Amino acid sequence: MTASNPSFFARLILAFRVLLSAKLGAAVSQLTTDEVPSLPKPEPEPEPEPEPPPLTEASPDAALQLLGLLQREGRFVDFLEEDVGRFSDEEIGAAARVVHEGCKKALAEHLEIVPIRSEEEGGKVQLPAGFDPREVRLVGNVVGEPPFVGTLQHRGWRVTRIELPKIAEDHDVSILAPAEVEL
């Protein structure tokens, strides 16, 4: 493998992990800080979570359900659980198409994801006083008073609609994919 490839896949996998860990309510900041050197654009948290002093525990059910959907439609867990180091880029690329197509479909069916900022990335944006810091994270030379003028590095993502399938009473969401036995 050439030197540039691991960085691409590391980024891809990191992106998946960030998405996952956010969903799972794990410590996203910890993870991103550790790996930030390989990431030119740190992913902001996809879902702004208001954090009043008493921290709440996220229910894992919805996260597991979403993970199950991504596995069913896009073989998401299969992909991440595999050791990619053993394969050529061509093989990984072929599998990535399955994951991309399926997961995209699953996301499109159940979530509406829109950019937070509509401006082009790389362009100048102005932030008036009173902007919502959950929506826009200031980085770099953070000094002075608003309005701030800076370069939009990442547009951000926001979920405006989420509709997960309703679950039957005895359904076990921890089973992401049942084992399959052909008779």
Add this chain to the structure above:
Amino acid sequence: MRGPKYAIGVDLGTTHCALSYVDLGLSEGEEVAQRVLPIPQAIAPGEVEARSLLPSFLYLPHPSELEPGAAALPWNPTPAHLVGEIARRLGAKTPIRLVSSAKSWLCHSGVDRRGKILPVDAPQEVRRISPLEASTQYLAHLRDAWNHAHPEAPFEQQDIVLTVPASFDPAARELTAEAAQAVGYARLTLLEEPQAALYAWIEQSGGQWRDRVEVGDVILVVDVGGGTTDFSLIAVHEKDGALQLERIAVGEHILLGGDNMDLALAYTVKAKLEAAGKTLDDWQLRALTHGCRHAKETLLSQAEVAAVPLVVPSRGSRLIGGSLRTELTRDEVSRVVLDGFFPEVPHDARPQLRARTALTQLGLPYAQDAGVTRHLAAFLSRQVGATGELFETRADASFLHPTAILFNGGVLKADAIAERLIGVVQSWLAADGGRPARVLDGADLDCAVARGAAYYGYARDGGGVRIRGGLAQAFYVGVESAMPAVPGIEPPLHALCVAPFGLEEGSAPQAPARELGLVVGEPVRFRFFASSVRRDDAIGTLLERWGEGELVELGQIEATLPEEGARPGEVVPVRLRARVSELGTLVLEAIPRSGEHVWKVELDVREPQAT
């Protein structure tokens, strides 16, 4: 009972069902408050989601296959059958337990449509169901979904318009109506799908449709769905100063659709993989078919894409390395889909018929010629005289010249297919000295039929435009001519017209003077024929001979006179009287000369079990 609050349109499709509704209280004139009902359905064991389409699939699970409650619906914790997305999903891996294309079976007169025959390939222990019951289950699911969403407006109190293919024969229409009535479709009307598509176009035009058609227009509706292809012709004429729409012809029932195209592509790609030394099992072929559908849609709607990668994922958890990678190219799609299914043929092309092999197993009568354009050429040529007395058409035309084309069905969402079809029709028109046809666009091809049906339910009572039509065929019973017996020669068969072309709902029933003999207490069968081209035969016309292909034989019909007041075995002369019910179905009745009773003639006759 209170009056209906909604006009509901139900599209019972071969591969998908949809339900649309118009709020009658909020609609006025061209301002129509219309929506599509999201249909809650199990999408996987234990998961329920609302979707705008209900896949027309039914799955018969093994008792150990699913955990209890896995099929629970919001309105029923333990439904007897799995219907919708979950059925399609489970059936993709276990096809022997999957019921599909029930609608095509419903109009297959060669089988017992009330008989428990589906799935055809199921092993002995699977409790099969009939095509009628499968259709009933889909209709019941839609009803329950409605009642769940609208507890204030019970389904049985609403006006329901249920669509059927224009090419459905009378028995299939009657069975569809029976299935619907069995599950609470009380205020029911049937509507032909291409007409529904045109109503949807009218509704979407928001009152502008009158400016977009003119007197003398002949609108060709081409409906290519997942499993079937259906053609209709609708003429625009003027009566008492107002535009009138009249459905003047419908085509044959052609079992040919998008699913065939996806399969053809999958086999093409499979051959390519096999040439490279890779083998595919059935499971992978199904995955490939699914992939081909997406790739086809991309290639046919985005002209700049030259090839779409296809990956057949491995079946096990090892995704990388176990997947097969290939691609579908623009050339392949053009060759297989455009040239295979929509070939550029002259207007005198005809579908090719292969002799059926002697050992046909029980199966659907799929179209033998995949060329939709050849079927269309045959249809337009057969209907060259369809405008009849409505208005003048060129006497030297060799086929009926449509002046406008309306598309329906998911297949025609692909621009390249729509363009090819238009191009072929235009080339026929040019070659035959006609003017180019226009395309009527702006319809939503997925839900148009359900939307159009609901709109019809609304417009019908509100004085909106109504497509007239009546029967699209004339119907005949076969009678043997009286002649001295000649050994070895069957007496020639004559055809007695019992229902004329264009017979409308509500017209006074008439019976031909000619009487037929029925044996009291015994079922008596008649051969039954239909003609979509003999427009001028009146009730009682007796045909001694007819042109090649003018009459098509349908399943037999059967009449039984009960023994009341007559001796069993006695032959009673009866006349056969036809009318069109308010539902839109053909009703044939036997009237004995003496008695005051009339007896219904069964259009759907169980075929004797093949041994």
